[in-house]
Amino acid sequence: MRGITPYRQNYWDWRAAGNFMYGGTGSGLIVSSLLALAYGEPTLLHVLIGLVFMGTGLGLVWLEIGRPFRALNVFLHPQRSWMTREGFVATVAFGVGAAAMWFGHALLIAGTAALALLFLYCQAHILQASKGIPAWREPTLAPLIIATGLTEGVAASLALVSAAFTMTMVALVVLLTLRAWSWRRYRLASETGMPTAAARVLAAFSMPFLLLGHVLPLALLIADMALGNRYPALTYFAAVLAFGSGWTFKFMVVRYAAQTQGFAIIHRPARGPRGSGGEGVKPGWGS
Amino acid sequence: MTRYVMVADLRRCVGCQTCTAACRHINGTPPGVQWRRVLDMEIGVYPDVHRAFVPVGCQHCSDPPCLDVCPSTATRKRDDGIVTIDYDICIGCSYCAVACPYDARYKVSRAEFAYGGEGMANEQAVFDPRRINVATKCTFCVDRIDAGTAKGLTPGVDPEATPACVNSCIAQALHFGDIDDPDSNVSKLVRDNEHFRMHEELGTNPGFYYLWDAAGEEEK
Ligand code: SF4
Ligand code: SF4
Numbered sequence: 001m002r003g004i005t006p007y008r009q010n011y012w013d014w015r016a017a018g019n020f021m022y023g024g025t026g027s028g029l030i031v032s033s034l035l036a037l038a039y040g041e042p043t044l045l046h047v048l049i050g051l052v053f054m055g056t057g058l059g060l061v062w063l064e065i066g067r068p069f070r071a072l073n074v075f076l077h078p079q080r081s082w083m084t085r086e087g088f089v090a091t092v093a094f095g096v097g098a099a100a101m102w103f104g105h106a107l108l109i110a111g112t113a114a115l116a117l118l119f120l121y122c123q124a125h126i127l128q129a130s131k132g133i134p135a136w137r138e139p140t141l142a143p144l145i146i147a148t149g150l151t152e153g154v155a156a157s158l159a160l161v162s163a164a165f166t167m168t169m170v171a172l173v174v175l176l177t178l179r180a181w182s183w184r185r186y187r188l189a190s191e192t193g194m195p196t197a198a199a200r201v202l203a204a205f206s207m208p209f210l211l212l213g214h215v216l217p218l219a220l221l222i223a224d225m226a227l228g229n230r231y232p233a234l235t236y237f238a239a240v241l242a243f244g245s246g247w248t249f250k251f252m253v254v255r256y257a258a259q260t261q262g263f264a265i266i267h268r269p270a271r272g273p274r275g276s277g278g279e280g281v282k283p284g285w286g287s
Numbered sequence: 288m289t290r291y292v293m294v295a296d297l298r299r300c301v302g303c304q305t306c307t308a309a310c311r312h313i314n315g316t317p318p319g320v321q322w323r324r325v326l327d328m329e330i331g332v333y334p335d336v337h338r339a340f341v342p343v344g345c346q347h348c349s350d351p352p353c354l355d356v357c358p359s360t361a362t363r364k365r366d367d368g369i370v371t372i373d374y375d376i377c378i379g380c381s382y383c384a385v386a387c388p389y390d391a392r393y394k395v396s397r398a399e400f401a402y403g404g405e406g407m408a409n410e411q412a413v414f415d416p417r418r419i420n421v422a423t424k425c426t427f428c429v430d431r432i433d434a435g436t437a438k439g440l441t442p443g444v445d446p447e448a449t450p451a452c453v454n455s456c457i458a459q460a461l462h463f464g465d466i467d468d469p470d471s472n473v474s475k476l477v478r479d480n481e482h483f484r485m486h487e488e489l490g491t492n493p494g495f496y497y498l499w500d501a502a503g504e505e506e507k
Contacts, residue, residue: 002390004326011381011394066379066394066420073359073378083358083382130385131352131489261388266483267499268330268337269297277481277500278337281330 005284006195006262008255009133015064017254019057021247023123024145026053028153030097030116033109035171036157039164043109044101046160050116050153051097054090082129086122089115120149127253134194135202135257144182148246151175155239155246166225169235173221176242180214183249190257195284198259205252213245259284290349290368291427291442292466292494293453294473295342296480299460302327302340309455310344313428315406315413317399322391322425323452342452342461345370345391345425346485346493353383353392361422367465368494369427377421384422388486389493392424427463428452443472466494478502 026049033046062068077084093115100108124142131137154172161168183206190202217238224234264282302325310316310323326341347370354362354370361377364370372383384392398419400406406414428450435441435448442448443464453461464473473496481500484493 002324004328009385011384061380064380066381066396067377070359070376070378073361073376074380075358076360076376077358080355081358081382083356083380087358126356126382129352129356130382131491132385132387132390136385258385260390261486261489263326263328263341263343263390264485265297265328265330265339265341265497265499267481268339269499270501271298271337275298279330280483281328283328 004263006134006197006259008197009258009260012254012258013064014251014255015060017251018060020123020127020145020250020254022053022057022060024120024149024246024250025152025156025243026050026055026057027116027120027123028149028151029053029156030093030153031113031120031150032154032157032168032171034113035154035164035168036161037106037109039161039167041161041163044104046157047097047101047109047112049156049160051094054093054116054119058087058090082122082125086119086126089119089122093119120146123149132261133258134261135190135198135253135259138186138189138193140182140186140189141253144179144186145250147175147179147182148249151179152243152246155242158235158239165232166229169221169225169229172239172242173218176214176218176221179246180210183209183214194257195259195262196286197284198257201252201257205249205257209245209249212241213249217241217245288467289366289465290467290494291347291432291463292368292473292496293342293347293427293450294462294464294476294482294496294498296458296460296462296476296498297339297341298498298500299458300325300340300342301458301460302338303457305455305457306342306452306461309451310425311401312409313413313451314426315410315415316393316423317395318401320393320395320423322393322423341497343389343391343485343495345387345427346389346491346495347425347427349492349494350490352386352388352489352491356382356386358382365429367432369429369432370424371426371429372422372424374415374417374421374423379420379422381422387424388489388491392422394420394422396420466496 030050033043036043074087097112100112124145127136128142190199220234220238262284265280267277267280270277304325306323323344328339330337351370359376359378361373400410432442440448446454453463464471466473477496480498482496482498
């Protein structure tokens, strides 16, 4: 039974989390094809795997909705709904991406990458528009979602490049740094702008995420760079950590930090003919 | 313009949950689904502890986040401020449920009745299979309002045009009416009493006013 204090939402389960995990990595992978493109390397696999990932994420959402045979109604509200916008951008991305794979034209690949970035932007704003979940509506989450999607995509792309390998490593170093900084901002915001239970989840997640998801992969990448790329296993391990920590983070945010707003009264009511009102209460927040 | 709102006098509510029962009876909501709830809130620390009974439900926000996010346009706002859900369009994505800061929305995946089986007569009478696997919430008894106003009745004044929870309240703690009409019952109540709206800081412009003291008596 729903209570007064914030509780962990159950409307969006692992399937919704999967959309952010697959969608973020997929779109990040397609964006990372620009690096391969700059080095004249093939980008077919970036685009193909990226689109398959995006499609898998959307497929998981389709499995979650209550009326799957009405799914096309998702396209009816582009004026205001980020979910509709995500659907439109994905549809166009699939079309342009298919053309890019068929013709291999640089402009089409760049266009698909731009659409993938837009898709990631929509995903970030889907969460931010969820005003009922303080951990999602927190504005610093949107850049973090974008940063982690790009980080995962670039990490995954290391398995697909050769000439662009070093540049992709550099990009991963930059993105990991950016993601760590975005996480720090989000974490700090959680201390005042979230229910206690959500802030606790984020606090417990913080140190392992920073150490295993950022410090260790950065150290491995820098070590491999310093050693002249003689130990690519170090870089691949760093990529696995960057990728895995990103997925863990998104699963944690969607499933475990997702406490509802709860209820609050600003004033307690006056009771009885001589009673007076007083301070209200906001259960589950602060302390 | 008209904007229908609910006023809950927290000084009067005794937490009897008659409104909850009336809502469930008239709307036939399944077990676990309470479009009108009454929270029992504890305030303070021993020995200075107080209780407040707080009716909640859809606040029929003027800037409803549930409407903004709804990808199918199933959630809409009428000209009189009532936020509705079109069960024939809704895809059951629950985006509105996570967008609502008032925990007002529900989604059930199968037909269920209070005592199992085929349900009681009142449940059968209002059972609507379109409400399975889509979002539902308090409607402000919009059908009663529309039927009542069509007969020239005034919502909030004439019981036939007034939400069931308001009609049933044993303490006259719940009131309903048009806040845009300065002479309406709700406008007078809000004018004559100290009041607040919940989670106003989130920019939802909720249509639910909570009275907590007589006007100008804050320093009593
Ligand atoms: S209370 Fe929730 S469901 Fe009702 S209008 Fe506001 S945001 Fe929408
Ligand atoms: S569950 Fe229905 S009403 Fe709610 S956002 Fe989805 S389509 Fe709209």
